[in-house]
Amino acid sequence: MHLTDADIVLLLRGGLGRKRFQSAKNHLADCTECTERLAFVDRLPDFLREETPPLKSSLFEKAEDLVRPKRSNGSWLSNILVRGRVVVAGLAAVVVVVGVLLLTQEERTSRFRADTESQVSLMLMPLDGARVESRSSFYWSSVADAYAYRVEIFHAKGLSLWNTTLTDTSVSLPATVVFEPGSSYLWRVEALMPDTRIYRSEIQKFTYVQGGPR
Amino acid sequence: MEDRELLDQLFSGGDASASAWRAFLQKYSNLFLKIIWQFEKDRDEVMEKYVSVCSRLMGNDFAVLRKFPKELGLKSSDFPSWLVAVVRNISVDLHRHSQGRRRYPKALLRLDPIDRKIFDLYYWQGYSLEEIGHQLDLRKNGKGTDVNESFARILRMLTRYAPRERKATFPTSVPFNENMFVPDEEEPRVDVALFDKWLEGLPAEHRLVVRMRFWEDMSAVRIARILKIVPQHRVYAILQKSLQKLRTHVERNMASN
Ligand SMILES: [Zn+2]
Numbered sequence: 076m077h078l079t080d081a082d083i084v085l086l087l088r089g090g091l092g093r094k095r096f097q098s099a100k101n102h103l104a105d106c107t108e109c110t111e112r113l114a115f116v117d118r119l120p121d122f123l124r125e126e127t128p129p130l131k132s133s134l135f136e137k138a139e140d141l142v143r144p145k146r147s148n149g150s151w152l153s154n155i156l157v158r159g160r161v162v163v164a165g166l167a168a169v170v171v172v173v174g175v176l177l178l179t180q181e182e183r184t185s186r187f188r189a190d191t192e193s194q195v196s197l198m199l200m201p202l203d204g205a206r207v208e209s210r211s212s213f214y215w216s217s218v219a220d221a222y223a224y225r226v227e228i229f230h231a232k233g234l235s236l237w238n239t240t241l242t243d244t245s246v247s248l249p250a251t252v253v254f255e256p257g258s259s260y261l262w263r264v265e266a267l268m269p270d271t272r273i274y275r276s277e278i279q280k281f282t283y284v285q286g287g288p289r
Numbered sequence: 290m291e292d293r294e295l296l297d298q299l300f301s302g303g304d305a306s307a308s309a310w311r312a313f314l315q316k317y318s319n320l321f322l323k324i325i326w327q328f329e330k331d332r333d334e335v336m337e338k339y340v341s342v343c344s345r346l347m348g349n350d351f352a353v354l355r356k357f358p359k360e361l362g363l364k365s366s367d368f369p370s371w372l373v374a375v376v377r378n379i380s381v382d383l384h385r386h387s388q389g390r391r392r393y394p395k396a397l398l399r400l401d402p403i404d405r406k407i408f409d410l411y412y413w414q415g416y417s418l419e420e421i422g423h424q425l426d427l428r429k430n431g432k433g434t435d436v437n438e439s440f441a442r443i444l445r446m447l448t449r450y451a452p453r454e455r456k457a458t459f460p461t462s463v464p465f466n467e468n469m470f471v472p473d474e475e476e477p478r479v480d481v482a483l484f485d486k487w488l489e490g491l492p493a494e495h496r497l498v499v500r501m502r503f504w505e506d507m508s509a510v511r512i513a514r515i516l517k518i519v520p521q522h523r524v525y526a527i528l529q530k531s532l533q534k535l536r537t538h539v540e541r542n543m544a545s546n
Contacts, residue, residue, distance in 0.1 A: 080371055081362065084363060084367045084371045085363070085367075086515065087370065087515060088367070088370075090362055096517075101493055103497050104493040104496040104497040105493075107500070110501060110504065110505060111392075111505065112374060112378075113505075113515075114501065114506075115373065115374070115377050116373045116377070117507065118373075122320055123320070127319055130318055130319070131336055134336050134340055137340050138314055138318070138343035138344075139310065139311050141310070141347050143307050231332060
């Protein structure tokens with residue numbers, strides 16, 4: 076019989092009794108599957124140390140909704156007001172990006188810090204799945220009291236490509252990063268609050284297309 | 290909050306249950322993602338599987354998670370490890386097509402291509418080091434590698450190298466690197482019969498050490514600790530002896546053919 080998950084955990088921390096330890100070893104010697112499971116669980120410290128591409132906040136909410144007390148459905152607006160005290164300031168119609176104010180380059184903490192921050196319905200442009208060219212700009216709704224916004228662009232599989240911190244609610248595509256025409260990228264915005272909270276937008280995907288000269 | 294407490298709340302039902310579920314997801318979502326990444330190559334797939342994993346965990350009134358408190362001998366601090374095992378099982382289940390596939394030893398995949406070729410020729414095909422040197426034309430390939438040097442390096446790496454311990458000296462977080470995931474398609478083919486014969490000929494403990502070191506790429510130090518092998522360097526001896534046996538086995542095979 077295969078080892079149970081508990082057996083594996085106990086074996087790894089030396090908690091199996093002598094007899095069970097011996098029979099577990101005998102089983103492992105001939106069971107590829109259980110050895111693989113054992114080695115996998117043994118990688119927990121690696122898992123905790125490594126970073127991973129961020130989770131879409133919509134998916135977190137989807138998972139969260141799996142267990143949810145019954146309550147009246149709030150309207151979309153009251154929802155975001157409750158969840159993040161966001162004031163949607165209306166997206167700027169002007170497409171010109173004026174001097175981007177670069178604040179102190181934020182210390183390179185993990186992108187996946189312990190999720191104590193709220194996730195808010197920050198409205199972003201371009202929307203998920205949009206095509207973006209070199210002259211395109213990115214916009215987001217302002218968050219009341221936020222002192223700055225941190226914008227980050229990721230490679231499609233989650234590797235961070237670029238980030239900047241600014242007070243504006245728009246930014247143009249960085250000239251310093253080479254984007255591959257036809258490739259997809261991800262981006263998101265974090266609103267930095269005076270009380271150290273960070274509100275994080277959903278991840279949006281865009282495809283870079285060849286545009287005219289800057 | 291301690292994991293036991295969190296679970297108690299989770300199983301309590303009602304509003305406390307919902308808020309405990311949220312706390313549970315906040316605490317463990319990233320871990321789930323990392324586990325799922327080991328089985329899926331595509332971000333969208335990973336995200337989709339994430340929701341599936343979560344719904345399996347909460348399904349049937351948390352039937353899966355309710356097993357934890359019932360397991361004898363497990364402590365609250367064992368919960369993350371136990372959860373890794375459980376989420377791995379679910380991920381494997383969700384990724385059915387990868388099941389039952391014979392894997393090439395992971396430790397060998399870490400060798401650089403020329404070293405792996407040398408290993409193949411020497412241990413799987415029974416060539417002498419001199420023949421291998423000729424065959425690969427090693428001195429001419431600009432790398433200036435000597436086949437003996439290369440061979441010594443392979444042995445060192447396979448029998449003594451401790452990848453886990455070395456990695457552990459890295460500070461805090463290692464950036465996510467998608468290249469860490471070796472795509473299935475690029476795995477070399479496995480000479481199943483030869484692997485099986487080799488393993489069959491080894492004593493049980495050696496077989497297990499070989500599996501853990503070569504197939505699972507666990508460090509010799511870690512293996513010694515888990516299997517309580519003392520002194521620790523006995524693991525090195527077992528590995529070296531096992532490789533010698535493999536070589537003898539191949540040579541005998543060639544002589545009889
Ligand atoms: Zn088994």
